[in-house]
Amino acid sequence: MTDPSFYMTMAATALAGVAILAYTTLTGWRGWLALKQQELQHQPGGDRTAPAMPNASARIEIADLKERIRKLEAIAAGVDL
The missing domain is CATH 1.20.5 (Single alpha-helices involved in coiled-coils or other helix-helix interfaces)
Structure with a gap:
């Protein structure tokens, strides 16, 4: 070897x-x-x-995510909802 x-x-x-x-x-x-x-x-x-328009479910999901972001930012800033 x-x-x-x-x-x-x-x-x-x-x-x-x-x-x-x-x-x-x-x-x-x-x-x-x-x-x-x-x-x-x-x-x-x-x-x-041309960019395609998102379908309704995608728009709802995006709106939900934006709302969650707003809530998290409020929590981080110490604001009561």
Whole structure:
């Protein structure tokens, strides 16, 4: 086990394994990005020139969050509600 060629072989094998893993991960990442780009292009209003209006449930949720923020700010300021 003290043979230097053994360690060189193991290091080369490990390096090759890491290179293969990195290549396949990068290929998958590029494919995922291409898929997301296609999804964005095929959506209605894909040009994104005008921002879309949020739906009613999103507006209610935003209003609820704003109210919670106001209450937390009042608590932080020491104001009784």
